[in-house]
Amino acid sequence: MIEICNLFKAYGRQSLFRGLHLTIEKGSVTAMIGPSGSGKSTLLRCMNGLETFQGGCISVDGQKLYGINERAYHKKQKSLAVKNIRRKMGMVFQQFNLFPHMTVLHNITAAPVSVLGIDPSEAESDALSLLRKIHLGEKAQKYPGQLSGGEQQRVAIARALAMRPEAMLFDEPTSSLDPEMVEEVLLVVRGLVLEGMTTVIATHEMGFARDVSTQVVFLEKGEIVEQGSPKEIFFNPKNDRTKAFLSRFMK
């Protein structure tokens, strides 16, 4: 479903990706692991058009984003592709990024109503059933500031799901949560995976990555060092750098 070809990305003179390739199948669950600063967030943000890149191509169901240095780059075409790609993929951030001036319900309905043009009352009943699914039905009229971190992140997931995406990108969804709230969020993600949602998740939760993913990608310094099934990566890593990283983590 997602095809990344020969991706080049640099921040100023500091280059990060130097010809990265990655394929993500429909219905797969891809876990991205790697040390801090390895480029997990950047890769996810490139996929969603939140970040531009210098070279290569990212293709989502035939919608193509090109590097800004490519000849094929065309402003109008690009903004259309970005729009379509964002409709196909929802994104959940480490910092939740709920809109603090809107109620929980409004957070969820705002985009479906104004972007997709869904009837407000229909959007509201959709939102309420989403909220009930994540056991937050009674918080609909609360403001994000009145919710715990775990609750906020679950609302953020519901907000992305309300756009009825075909794939979900998670950027370390539990990294800024207190330990006791991590599980309630992972439970929601697990539920999505079981429903067959195409999922890409950058995470430091190795146990979770091992249990739910169909493919694990180990990134270091902007480079895919090793990739394969969770069994291969976690129980039989081939590369020394992967071994070193995992041994540090599995302690």
Next chain:
Amino acid sequence: MRRFHDWLIFMAMQHNPFNIRSIVVLLVCLLVLYFSQINAFASRDTLEKIKNSGVITWGFDAEGGAPYVYHDPAHPSKLIGFEVELVEAIARELGVKVQYFQNAWDSVLLSLLRGDFDIALNGIEITPERTQSVLFTRPYYVYAEQIVVRASDNRINHLEDLHGKKVGVLYNTVAKRMLEEMGDVVVSVYSGQVEPFKDLSLNRIDAVFVDLPIAAYYTLPNPQLRMVGNPVGEGYYGIALRKEDSALAEELNKIIEKLLRTGELKKIYRRWGLWNLSQEKLFLHEGLLQKYTESLPSFSEKAPIAVTRFLPTLLKGTVVTIGISLLSMILAVVLGLILAIMRLYGNAWMQKISEAYVEIYRGTPLLIQLYILYYGLPNVGISLSAFAAAILGLGMNYAAYEAEIYRAGIQAVPRGQTEAALSLGMSGYMTLRRIILPQALHITIPPMTNDFIALFKDSSLVSVIAITELTKSYSMLAAASMDFFKLGIITALLYFGMSYPLSLYARRLEKRLRSYDRNL
């Protein structure tokens, strides 16, 4: 004593005037000032002081202009004018030197009473109201009011022709009062004397009605303008002194008489093209002056003036102030927002334009911007009405400040908010309108409130382009009645009545907008 006053004024200004406690402090300071002023009125003998020190201090306003006292265009550091020559002649007779004391014309008599200088001599007309508070010498010049029109305009030939016309006058002059008594003349009041002639040339007004010396000075060299009809409403300029300085008055009267008899006065006036037959009246004895003074129409009874008589004028000024402030606020908000968005989201040269706009408008005085808009633009063919120029001037100036406030407010919204909105498929515009601006708004309300309260007060600057708003109404009434205190308190209260509700409203709005914050 002076030190103490300065300290009081300083204390009064140190306080942010927009909470009740500061208002009380301010009022107390003003009261103390008021009562201490009474003692401050110089009680020693001024004539003796002048002779002992060898210096006579002369209060005047060079901004008032030619041909009285003004800066020589060829040597701008030098003051010239027929009154300069007159005062120098008087000083020579007294055997002393002249010390110049520049003072705004509106408050020249007030400063005289405060003891800032010994004599006030600056085209000050002898009027019954003024003789109540100061002592006048015998007149040194007989003036009359002169009508000036455009050379091409044949409609106006006499005073009566001014009915229904728009006429420029200087404020607190006999000419202004004469027109007001005619009832249906649209009077446009100016504080500088260049401006009415400019507006006359620009077709903004139909005629100018001013003291003859001024009319002659500006009309004779300008072929576009001409004087029509005979001078009307003769009156006298006198030297104003403090009431108790009768000894000085006597001495000055003798000197004026001497200058008249020796023909020196005539020589000075001739040099300035000001001598005419009317000036022969200067030779008449004082009894005639007495009769003249009494015959003048008096709008102030001997009884203390009731405040209610001033209220209509002050309220009219208040309405103008509110109108100008509100409209320029709206302009400032809209333009400021556009500038902020250009700066943050525009392409390279939109950013440059916005940046340059802010720097230029913040870095130059509002007063000069107003002058350029109103008197400068006609040079390139754009002639704005005074009201439009006032709103544009204030609005465009404040837009620069608002732009910076909005920019800071928008930047204070975390980047993640934009990313979340974009990832949900919202367009850039929708993100700005639905997500960013609502959150930026509550951050910007306190500084915006500050600015708008400042704007209420800054709106008084537009009086330089012939708009009579509240401060102008106040200074005109106060200069006429010499009641700076009571009127000042009333005017201050009127301003407070405008800005305090704004503060209250802003506070409530801010609270409401932040209601989502758990901490409140």
